[in-house]
Amino acid sequence: MSLSIQTPAAAAPATPPRRRAHPKTLRFLRRLCKERPLGALGAMICLVLLLTGLFADVIAPEGFNAINPIERLKAPSAEHWLGTDQLGRDVFARIVHGAQLSVIVAFAATTLSIVISALLGILSGYFGGRLDMIIQRLVDGWMCFPDLILLIVAVAVLGPGTWQVILILGLLFGISGSRIIRGAVLSAKQNVYVHAAQSMGASSPRILLKHILPNVMAPLIVLYTTRLAAVILAESGLSFLGLGIPPPEPSWGGMLSLDGRSYMFQAPWLAIAPGIALTVAVFGINMFGDALRDLLDPRMRGGGGRYLARVKRTIGS
Amino acid sequence: MGFYVLRRLLALIPTLFIASVIAFTVVRLVPGDVLDLMLSENVYSSGAPEDRAQLEQALGLDKPLYQQYLHWAGDALQGDLGESLWRNTPVTGEIAARLDVTLELGILALLIALAIGLPIGIFAAVRQETLGDHIGRTFSILALAMPNFWLGTLVVILPALWWGWSPPNELVPFFENPLENLKTFLLPSLILGTSLSAVIMRMTRTMMLEVLRQDYIRTAWAKGLRERRVVLMHAVKNAMIPVITLVGILVPILFGGTVIIEQIFRLPGLGQLLLEAVSTRDYPVITGVFLVTGVVVMLVNLLVDLCYGYLDPKVRYDR
Amino acid sequence: MTHTDSHTDVTAPLLQVSGLKVHFPLRPGLFGKPAAMVKAVDGVDFTVHRGETLGLVGESGCGKSTTGLAVLRMTPLTEGRIVFDGEDISHPDAATTKRLRRKMQMVYQDPFGALNPRMRVLDIIGEPLRVHRLTRTRAEYRERVMDLLDRVGLKAEMADRYPHEFSGGQRQRIGIARALAADPSLIICDEPVSALDVSIQAQVINLLEDLQRDLGLTYLFVAHDLAVVRHLCHRIVVMYLGRVVEVADRERLYQAPRHPYTQALLGAIPIADPDPEVQARFNPSVDGEVPSPIDPPPGCPFHPRCPHATDLCRREAPRPIDVEDGHSVACHLHDPSRAAEMNHSEPSYQEQARNIA
Amino acid sequence: MSTETSTATATAAPRTEPAATLLRVENLHTVFEKDDGVVHAVNDVSFDVRRGEVLAIVGESGSGKSITAMSLLRLIPSPPGQIIGGRVLFDGQDLLDLPDDAIRQLRGRDISMIFQEPMTSLNPSLRIGRQLAEPLRVHGSVPKDKVRERCIELLRQVRIGDPEKRLDAYPHELSGGMRQRVMIAMGLACLPRLIIADEPTTALDVTVQAQILELLRDITRSSQSSMMLITHDLGVVARYADRINVMYAGRIVERGTAHDIFHRPRHPYTVGLMESMPRLNDALGNRLTPIPGSPPDLSDPPSGCPFHPRCRFAQPRCKQERPPLERLDEEHWKACWVNLDDTH
Amino acid sequence: AEEATPQLGGTVNISTMYRTLDATTWDLQNWTWKGNHDNLQLESLLRGDLQYGPRGKNENSFVEQAYIPYNQLEGSLAESWEVKEDPMRVIFHLRKGVQWQEVPGVMKKRELVANDVITSFQSRGESPRAIPTFWDFIERWEAPDDHTVIAYFNQFHGNWPYRIAWGYYDGISPPEWQNLSEEKRADWRNAAGTGPYRIEKIETGRQQVYAKNDDYWDSVTLNGKEYPLPLNDKVVYHIIKDEASAVAALSSGRIDIMEAIRWQLVDQLKKTAPELQFRKNLSTNGTYIALRTDQKPFNDVRVRRALNIAVDQKAILSSLLNGEGELLNYPFAQRWTEFYTPLDQLSPEARELFEYDPEKAKKLLAEAGYPKGFSFDLQVCSCSPYHMDVAPMLQAYYQQVGVKVNIKTMEYGAFRSNMRGKTQAGGYLMNNGSGNPIQVLRKSFRTDQTWNASWYSNEEFDRKIDAAIKEPDTEKRNAMLKELNDFIIEEAVPHVWLPTEMGYSAWWPWVKNYYGEQRIGAVKPNAIYSRIWIDQKMKESMGKAR
Ligand SMILES: Nc1ncnc2c1ncn2[C@@H]1O[C@H](COP(=O)(O)OP(=O)(O)OP(=O)(O)O)[C@@H](O)[C@H]1O
Numbered sequence A: 001m002s003l004s005i006q007t008p009a010a011a012a013p014a015t016p017p018r019r020r021a022h023p024k025t026l027r028f029l030r031r032l033c034k035e036r037p038l039g040a041l042g043a044m045i046c047l048v049l050l051l052t053g054l055f056a057d058v059i060a061p062e063g064f065n066a067i068n069p070i071e072r073l074k075a076p077s078a079e080h081w082l083g084t085d086q087l088g089r090d091v092f093a094r095i096v097h098g099a100q101l102s103v104i105v106a107f108a109a110t111t112l113s114i115v116i117s118a119l120l121g122i123l124s125g126y127f128g129g130r131l132d133m134i135i136q137r138l139v140d141g142w143m144c145f146p147d148l149i150l151l152i153v154a155v156a157v158l159g160p161g162t163w164q165v166i167l168i169l170g171l172l173f174g175i176s177g178s179r180i181i182r183g184a185v186l187s188a189k190q191n192v193y194v195h196a197a198q199s200m201g202a203s204s205p206r207i208l209l210k211h212i213l214p215n216v217m218a219p220l221i222v223l224y225t226t227r228l229a230a231v232i233l234a235e236s237g238l239s240f241l242g243l244g245i246p247p248p249e250p251s252w253g254g255m256l257s258l259d260g261r262s263y264m265f266q267a268p269w270l271a272i273a274p275g276i277a278l279t280v281a282v283f284g285i286n287m288f289g290d291a292l293r294d295l296l297d298p299r300m301r302g303g304g305g306r307y308l309a310r311v312k313r314t315i316g317s
Numbered sequence B: 001m002g003f004y005v006l007r008r009l010l011a012l013i014p015t016l017f018i019a020s021v022i023a024f025t026v027v028r029l030v031p032g033d034v035l036d037l038m039l040s041e042n043v044y045s046s047g048a049p050e051d052r053a054q055l056e057q058a059l060g061l062d063k064p065l066y067q068q069y070l071h072w073a074g075d076a077l078q079g080d081l082g083e084s085l086w087r088n089t090p091v092t093g094e095i096a097a098r099l100d101v102t103l104e105l106g107i108l109a110l111l112i113a114l115a116i117g118l119p120i121g122i123f124a125a126v127r128q129e130t131l132g133d134h135i136g137r138t139f140s141i142l143a144l145a146m147p148n149f150w151l152g153t154l155v156v157i158l159p160a161l162w163w164g165w166s167p168p169n170e171l172v173p174f175f176e177n178p179l180e181n182l183k184t185f186l187l188p189s190l191i192l193g194t195s196l197s198a199v200i201m202r203m204t205r206t207m208m209l210e211v212l213r214q215d216y217i218r219t220a221w222a223k224g225l226r227e228r229r230v231v232l233m234h235a236v237k238n239a240m241i242p243v244i245t246l247v248g249i250l251v252p253i254l255f256g257g258t259v260i261i262e263q264i265f266r267l268p269g270l271g272q273l274l275l276e277a278v279s280t281r282d283y284p285v286i287t288g289v290f291l292v293t294g295v296v297v298m299l300v301n302l303l304v305d306l307c308y309g310y311l312d313p314k315v316r317y318d319r
Numbered sequence C: 001m002t003h004t005d006s007h008t009d010v011t012a013p014l015l016q017v018s019g020l021k022v023h024f025p026l027r028p029g030l031f032g033k034p035a036a037m038v039k040a041v042d043g044v045d046f047t048v049h050r051g052e053t054l055g056l057v058g059e060s061g062c063g064k065s066t067t068g069l070a071v072l073r074m075t076p077l078t079e080g081r082i083v084f085d086g087e088d089i090s091h092p093d094a095a096t097t098k099r100l101r102r103k104m105q106m107v108y109q110d111p112f113g114a115l116n117p118r119m120r121v122l123d124i125i126g127e128p129l130r131v132h133r134l135t136r137t138r139a140e141y142r143e144r145v146m147d148l149l150d151r152v153g154l155k156a157e158m159a160d161r162y163p164h165e166f167s168g169g170q171r172q173r174i175g176i177a178r179a180l181a182a183d184p185s186l187i188i189c190d191e192p193v194s195a196l197d198v199s200i201q202a203q204v205i206n207l208l209e210d211l212q213r214d215l216g217l218t219y220l221f222v223a224h225d226l227a228v229v230r231h232l233c234h235r236i237v238v239m240y241l242g243r244v245v246e247v248a249d250r251e252r253l254y255q256a257p258r259h260p261y262t263q264a265l266l267g268a269i270p271i272a273d274p275d276p277e278v279q280a281r282f283n284p285s286v287d288g289e290v291p292s293p294i295d296p297p298p299g300c301p302f303h304p305r306c307p308h309a310t311d312l313c314r315r316e317a318p319r320p321i322d323v324e325d326g327h328s329v330a331c332h333l334h335d336p337s338r339a340a341e342m343n344h345s346e347p348s349y350q351e352q353a354r355n356i357a
Numbered sequence D: 001m002s003t004e005t006s007t008a009t010a011t012a013a014p015r016t017e018p019a020a021t022l023l024r025v026e027n028l029h030t031v032f033e034k035d036d037g038v039v040h041a042v043n044d045v046s047f048d049v050r051r052g053e054v055l056a057i058v059g060e061s062g063s064g065k066s067i068t069a070m071s072l073l074r075l076i077p078s079p080p081g082q083i084i085g086g087r088v089l090f091d092g093q094d095l096l097d098l099p100d101d102a103i104r105q106l107r108g109r110d111i112s113m114i115f116q117e118p119m120t121s122l123n124p125s126l127r128i129g130r131q132l133a134e135p136l137r138v139h140g141s142v143p144k145d146k147v148r149e150r151c152i153e154l155l156r157q158v159r160i161g162d163p164e165k166r167l168d169a170y171p172h173e174l175s176g177g178m179r180q181r182v183m184i185a186m187g188l189a190c191l192p193r194l195i196i197a198d199e200p201t202t203a204l205d206v207t208v209q210a211q212i213l214e215l216l217r218d219i220t221r222s223s224q225s226s227m228m229l230i231t232h233d234l235g236v237v238a239r240y241a242d243r244i245n246v247m248y249a250g251r252i253v254e255r256g257t258a259h260d261i262f263h264r265p266r267h268p269y270t271v272g273l274m275e276s277m278p279r280l281n282d283a284l285g286n287r288l289t290p291i292p293g294s295p296p297d298l299s300d301p302p303s304g305c306p307f308h309p310r311c312r313f314a315q316p317r318c319k320q321e322r323p324p325l326e327r328l329d330e331e332h333w334k335a336c337w338v339n340l341d342d343t344h
Numbered sequence E: 001a002e003e004a005t006p007q008l009g010g011t012v013n014i015s016t017m018y019r020t021l022d023a024t025t026w027d028l029q030n031w032t033w034k035g036n037h038d039n040l041q042l043e044s045l046l047r048g049d050l051q052y053g054p055r056g057k058n059e060n061s062f063v064e065q066a067y068i069p070y071n072q073l074e075g076s077l078a079e080s081w082e083v084k085e086d087p088m089r090v091i092f093h094l095r096k097g098v099q100w101q102e103v104p105g106v107m108k109k110r111e112l113v114a115n116d117v118i119t120s121f122q123s124r125g126e127s128p129r130a131i132p133t134f135w136d137f138i139e140r141w142e143a144p145d146d147h148t149v150i151a152y153f154n155q156f157h158g159n160w161p162y163r164i165a166w167g168y169y170d171g172i173s174p175p176e177w178q179n180l181s182e183e184k185r186a187d188w189r190n191a192a193g194t195g196p197y198r199i200e201k202i203e204t205g206r207q208q209v210y211a212k213n214d215d216y217w218d219s220v221t222l223n224g225k226e227y228p229l230p231l232n233d234k235v236v237y238h239i240i241k242d243e244a245s246a247v248a249a250l251s252s253g254r255i256d257i258m259e260a261i262r263w264q265l266v267d268q269l270k271k272t273a274p275e276l277q278f279r280k281n282l283s284t285n286g287t288y289i290a291l292r293t294d295q296k297p298f299n300d301v302r303v304r305r306a307l308n309i310a311v312d313q314k315a316i317l318s319s320l321l322n323g324e325g326e327l328l329n330y331p332f333a334q335r336w337t338e339f340y341t342p343l344d345q346l347s348p349e350a351r352e353l354f355e356y357d358p359e360k361a362k363k364l365l366a367e368a369g370y371p372k373g374f375s376f377d378l379q380v381c382s383c384s385p386y387h388m389d390v391a392p393m394l395q396a397y398y399q400q401v402g403v404k405v406n407i408k409t410m411e412y413g414a415f416r417s418n419m420r421g422k423t424q425a426g427g428y429l430m431n432n433g434s435g436n437p438i439q440v441l442r443k444s445f446r447t448d449q450t451w452n453a454s455w456y457s458n459e460e461f462d463r464k465i466d467a468a469i470k471e472p473d474t475e476k477r478n479a480m481l482k483e484l485n486d487f488i489i490e491e492a493v494p495h496v497w498l499p500t501e502m503g504y505s506a507w508w509p510w511v512k513n514y515y516g517e518q519r520i521g522a523v524k525p526n527a528i529y530s531r532i533w534i535d536q537k538m539k540e541s542m543g544k545a546r
C-alpha cells in the first residue's frame, strides 16, 4: 500500500478506548437503578410477577381449584394468608395461579399484538406508497372504534375463553400499535445508513432485518411493556362485563369483578387481594416501561434540559 | 381555513366508508343469531324453520349482506340508521337520547383529566427526578393501574355504607339545573378523568422534557426570563401539540371507559345502549352506536388537527 | 441493452448528464395532484471524465445532493438523460440497477449517521461484498475487508469494533472503505468533509486524493467549501437554485469567475489571515437571501440578488454560453447576442477576480 | 482531572489594565456526568474579555467552546452538567456566586448570547415580535409603550426589510439568515455590554455569513460593547477577532492577538490547524498537512499535555506533565513545553 | 287493618326484579313477555285476588310468574265470568264505566266496550310475530252486547285462563292503538290502556315513570274507608345494571322497594339499614343442567342418573348457597302445593338421585359403557353468579367419577341463542322459570319445543301432555300432570337437578300497604303498586326524604 499519510490511526490512544468493563446489560441495570429507582422497583415487580407465574405450582402446590366448601369464605388467617373464597379455595393460591394466567395472557396477547404491529408498521412504513395508503386507511377505520367496544363485540363473536381473549386483545392492540411502529420505521428510514444500504443495492429484506428492525426495537420494547399492562387491565374490564376468562381459571380481573363483587360485603378480601395484585402488577409494568423508554430513547439521555444551573461547587468556595 | 376544513372533511370519506363497513359487518358476524334469540324469548315457540324464515323476513335480515349494507348506507346518508329489531324504535332517536349523557361524561372526564394531568406533567418535567416528580408519576401510574370499575364500585358502595349516600335518582339536564347536573356527573367523570389524567400527565411530562431541552428554551433562559415564564410561555405551548394529538387518541379509550362507568353510576349513555344491544343482538343499534362513536372520534381528531393551527403556526390552512 | 462500443473508449466521458430535472411534489393533494413542486434540480448538464474529480458547489439547498442522488439513480428523474459508461441509465431496468449499485458508490456527509451503529465495522465495510456476493468464503471476505481497512489507513483490529468507538475522521474512512468495497468506477462524495474539523478534514482529503491516484477513481465531489473544492477538484460546476450557472476548470474558475454569483461566492469566503491587505480582498458583494426552489423567481434565478440585474434577467433565463474552451456561463452578461439588451457597460468580474488572485 | 495545577495558571493571569477588563474567567471547570464517566468539557480555563474588543475562541468541535460560554451565564443543562470550580468575574461580581434572581437579571441585559443554531433557537410557536420584545419587557429597558417601536428599530438595525410586518411573522416564515439576524437583534436589544456569539453563522452560506458577521461587528463597534466570538472557522476569526483563545480538549492552549496566532503560532496544535487548512492561495496540487490522529475523549483525557498523542514535537515530558499557560510576551500565551520558533 | 290513615300522593321508587332490563317493547303485538311488567297502563280480563296473599289469607305469596290457582282469580276488566259447555265457551261480563285513558294523537277518553276486547285479541293474533297455535283453541270471539264477551272454544284447553284472561299476552289495548303503524305503536307516548297508571316518561337505561290515572275505576278499602286507586301519584322503575349501585341506592333510601336481592347481600344490608323489611322467597326458577338426551353419552339414562348421583346437592345447598335454597323445585315448583310431590314421597329411584354417591355413579357409568368416564362441554351463562360459582364445583364433583367437564362461559345473547342451536353443548347449565304446570311440562320436555334444552323426546309423554291439556275435568287433569312431573323426575331424568336459590326482596318501613308481593301471576304488578302509599313523615324522620 502506498498511502503516504503518517498512519493517523497510529495515534491509538487518541481513539476512544473500548469500554468493555461491564457487559451492556449490567451497565443498563446499573443505570436503571441509579437513574430510575422507580423503574427498578417496577422491574422488580415484573420479575416477581414473572417468577410467580413460572413457579405457581411450586408456590401454591394445591392448585387454584382446590374446592373445599367447608372452609368457604374464611377471613385471612395463618393457614389461608388471603382467606378463602366462596368455594373454599385458597385466595393466595388463586392469586398466585392468577399471576400465571395473567402472565400467559399478557405475554401471549402482547406478543401477538407486537407481531401484528411490527408487521403492519414495517410494511406500511417501509414500503410506503399505495400499500401504506391502504393499510393506513384501514387502520384509521379500525381506530375510530373504541377498544372496549370492539372487545365487547369481538368477545361476543368468539366467546370468552383464554385463547379468545388473547387473540382479540392481540389483534386489537396490534392494529393500533402499528402506528407507532410505522412512525419509528419512517424515522429509521431517514437514517443515512439505510440510504447507503439502498444505494449499494441491498435487498429490502436485508435492509429491514439489518438496518430497520434494530431501530424499531426500542419502541417495540416500550410498546411491549406498556401493552402488557394494558392487556392485564383490559382483561379485567372484560371480566367486569362478564366477557373475561371463564372460571374456574383464576384471572385477577375475574376474581376481582366476579367473586369480589359478588361477595363484596361478606368477604371483602375476595376483592381486595386481586385488586391489589392487579394494581401492583400494572403499576410495576408501567413503571418499568416508563423507565425503559427513558433509558432506551437516545433523546432522553443525559437528563433533562433544566437550565436552572444552580451552581454546585466542590472546590473554589 | 374554510377550504382546509372542507378538504379534511372530504378526506374523512374513505375512513368513514371503511368504518361503516366494519361497523356493519363485524356486528353481523356475531354468533347467537338475533332470530334464535327472539324465538327463544318465547317459551311457546317451537323453532320450526317456517317460523324462523317468517321472522327473518319480517326483520329484513333475509337479503344478502351487501344488499343490506347498501340499503342501510343509503338510509344512513339521510340520517336514518334503521330501527331497533326489538323495539322498532328509530335507532337515530335512541342514540340521540343517550348521546348527551355520554358526551357530557366524556367531556367532563377529559376536562378533569387535563386539569389534573397537565399541571402535574409540567411540574414533573420541570422538576425532573425530584421528589415531586416521583410522587406525581407514582400517583399517575397508580391511577392508571387501578381498574375503573373497581374504583367506581368503591366510590358507589362506600358512601352508601358509611353515610347512607348514593348517587341521585334524577338526572337533571344540564341546561335545566347545571349545578344538580354536575353533582351527578362529578364522581363518574372524576373517576374516568383520573385514569386518563395519568396518560396525559405522562405525555405532557415527556413532551415537556423534550421541549425543555430545545435550543429555544436555552435562548429564553439566556434572555433572563423567570422560570415561570420560560415554562409557561415558551415550553408549554410547544409541548401541547402532541398532547392534543393524545386527546384525539384518548377519545376512543374514553368511550370504552364510559361503558363501565355508566353502568356503575346508572347513567343511561351510549355504552349501556351498546351493551344491551350486544346482548340482545340488536344489529341496527350496535351498528348505529358503532358508527356514531366512530364519527365522534373522527370529528374529534379533525378538531385536534384544527387545534394544531393554533398551536403550531407551521400548519397553514390556506395552501 | 444500449451498450455501445464507447465503454472501451477511455477518452469518452464516464458520466454525461443532460437536461436533468428533479421535481419533488410538496404535500400531495387530495386527489393525488400535488399542491406544489419543489424544483430541486431544474435543468442541469455536465460531464464527468474518467479519473477526474468534478466539483459541484453552490449554496445550501441549491440541488447538489439531489443531482448526486439522481446520478446514483436513487431518485426518479422528472426529465433529462443520464449516460453512464456509455449506457443510458435514465430509466434502468432491474439488472442495470443492480450493476449500477456496484459501479457507483456514495460517501456521505454525516460520518455519524452514515454507519449503522449496531453493526461492526467488519460488516459495515463488507456489506457491499455481501450484497453483490463478491466473496465466496468467510476468510476471503475477512481478508477483503482487512485490505480495505488498510487502504483507508485503519488498523485490522478495528474491524470488530462498533462505529461509536471511532472519531469522526475515522468514521469517514470507514465510509470510504465501504464505498471502495465493490470496486466502483464512480464515487459520489456528498460533502464528505463538511462535517469534519479542519484538522481531520485534511486527513480525509489526502486520503481521497491518494485513492484516486492509486485506483484511478472518478469522483463527483459535492461541497460548499470553495477552498476544499479548489484543492481537490479538477473541474467545477457551480449551481444556483437548481441550475448550473458556471462550469470551468479550477484554474479558470478561481482566477476569472464569470458569473456574478460565482464572484460573490468567492468574494465571501473568509480568508484566514488577519493582515489588513489580505482582508481587503474580502468582498461579499451580494445581499439578500436565496429564494425558495418551490417558487423560483422568473428569468435568471439569481437576478434578485445580482448587482448587475437588468430587465432581461428578470424576464428570461440565460442559456449556458461557452466563453472559453471548457468554460461556460449561464449569464446574459456574457452572451454576446444579448449584449445590446444589457445596459451595463463593464462587468466587474475582472476586478474581483484580480482581488482574489 | 487534577485541579492543583490550576492555581499556577491563575496566578499567571494578566494583572494589567484592570479597568479595561470587562469579564474575567478564572479556572473555570465544567463537567458532565455520564454513565460511563465524567466529561471534563471545560477544564481549568482562564481568560478575560476587555471592553470594546472582539475576543475569539477557536478550537475544533467538542473542544469546549460552547460550554465555556454557557458556563458564564450558568446555562449548563443540569443534570448532567455541573460547574465545579472557578470564578467568573463580571465587573468584579462573581457570576457563579450570584443568587439565581440576580444572574437572571444579568442575562440578556448585561450579557447576551447568540446561539449556534438559528433554525432551532427561536421558539417556533411565538411571533418574532413577541420574542424580540421579551428581553426588553423583562428587563424593563424600554417603557412599555415604546417596546414595539424599539423592536422595529432593532430589526431595521439588523437590516431586515419591512420590519413592521416581520414582527408578526413566525420563525418558520423567515429564512435562516433572517432568523439569525433576529437572534442578533434579540441579543442587542438591551444594549448589553458583552455579546457572546456562539458560532453565529455555522449553519449559513458564506454569502449570508458575510452579511451577518459584518453587521455584528459594525454594531458592537458602534455601541462600544465587547464580543466573545466562538467559532472554529479560522477565516472568520482572522477577519473579525482582536484577540484569540485557542482551545483544545477543554483547555486553552494558546492565546494571542490575531496576528500572533496566524503569523507566529507557538503551540503545535495551532500550527497544525494552520497547516491543515486548504487556502485559496495555495499552490495547486500540493498535499495538505493534516494533524494526525483524532481528538481525545474528554471523559478520559490523555495524561500530561492533552495534545501530546497527536503532536509531532512531543517529548517525554509532554506525556507526564501538563504544561501551564505561560506568557510569551505582552499578549501572547501558550501551554506547551516545546519551544517553537517562527520557522518550526 | 291496623294501618294509619293513608297519605295519598307521593312517589314509589322501585327496583323491580327485572331491574337491569329496559322494557323490550311497548308494542305488545311483538309478543315479548318483557313488555308486560312495564305496561302499568294495561289490564287484562282477570287477575289474582290479593286477598289470598300475605295481606289476607296468606295462601299465595304472589311471586309466581305464571301460576295462579283458579279459585284465587278475581275479575279485573271483566267483573265476572262463566264457563259453559256445549258449545265450550267462556262468558266475560265486562265492568261498566271502565274508561280508556286519553292519549293525545291516539284516542279520546271513552268507555271500554266488548268489541275493544275482541279486536285486541284478534289483532294480536294476526301479528307477524304472533306465536303459532297459542290461541288455536279459541274458535271465535263474540260480543252479544257492549259489556259481554264470549270466547267459543273448539276444544277445551287446561290453561285457558292464563292464555286469554291474565297471562303475558292478554293486556287489553284499544283499537285506536292497534290501528297505529308499527313505528307509532313502538313509541311509549302513544301507549294507551285502562290501567291505574299512564306512562309519563321513559328514559331507557335509567328510569320509567308512571303517573297516576285519575280516572281509574278501582278502589281499595282501608280502615273501613274507601279510597280511589292508585294511592300514590307516581311509580318510578329504576333501571340499574350494576348490583352494587342498586344496593347502594336501596340502602341510601333513594329506592323504596327492591324486589330482587341475592341472599349474599342481605346480611350487610341488615347491618347498614336495620330498618329495612325483608321477605324471602324461593326463586321461581329451576336450576339444572340440561343434558342432551339425543346424543351420546347422555342418550343413556344411566349416564344421566350417574351425573345426578355424582353431585352432592345437599353440600352445594349448605355450602355454596349457605342453606339459602331448596332441593327439587323443577319441573314443578314447591309452591304449587296441589301439584308438587315432595322429595320423600317420590319413588326410591328418584330419591336416590338426590343422594350423593360417587361409587354408585361410577358403577352406573361403567354399566353404561363408560368405565373410564368421558368428557363433555358445559355451557354456562356469565350472567348468573350462582351458575358461575357452581360450575367449578360441578367440575370437581364430576372429576371424582372420572368425567371431565369443560366449562364454556358465554355471554347472555350467545348463551340464549345457543339453546337448541347448532353448537349447543352436551351440558347446558340453565335457569328456567317454572311458569305453570302445563307450561313447564310442555316447554321443557315436549318434543321440539324451543325451551326443551335437553332435546328430550318421548312420544308417550307428548301424547299424555296433549291429553292432559285437553282434559276439562280439573281433578283428572291435575292428576295427569302430577303423574307426568313424577315421570320426568323418576324415569326420564333429562336434567341434573340442582338446588334452587332463595331470593330476597326488601322495602323501607315507610312503604305502606305493601306486603312484598311481586306479581299477580304473569307480571302485571299494577294492582300491587297502586295500593302502596308512602308514609312521608316517617321517611323524613328517618332522614331519607330528599
Ligand atoms: N425528497 C424531497 N422531497 C421534497 N423536497 C426535497 C427532497 N429532497 C430535497 N428537496 C428539496 O430540494 C432542494 C434541493 O435539495 P438538495 O438536498 O439537493 O440541496 P443541497 O444543495 O444538497 O443542499 P445542502 O448543501 O444543504 O446539502 C431543497 O430545497 C430541498 O428542500
Ligand SMILES: Nc1ncnc2c1ncn2[C@@H]1O[C@H](COP(=O)(O)OP(=O)(O)OP(=O)(O)O)[C@@H](O)[C@H]1O
Binding pocket: A302, D032, D033, D034, D039, D040, D041, D042, D059, D060, D061, D062, D063, D064, D065, D066, D067, D068, D077, D080, D081, D199, D232, D298
Ligand atoms: N449535555 C451534555 N452531556 C454530556 N456531554 C456534553 C454535553 N454537552 C456538551 N458535552 C461535552 O462537552 C464537550 C464540549 O462541548 P462544546 O459544546 O463546548 O463543544 P464546542 O467546542 O462548542 O464544539 P462545537 O464546535 O461542535 O460547537 C464535548 O466533548 C461534549 O461531548
Ligand SMILES: [Mg+2]
Binding pocket: C064, C065, C066, C190
Ligand atoms: Mg446536500
Ligand SMILES: [Mg+2]
Binding pocket: D065, D066, D067, D116, D198, D199
Ligand atoms: Mg459549540
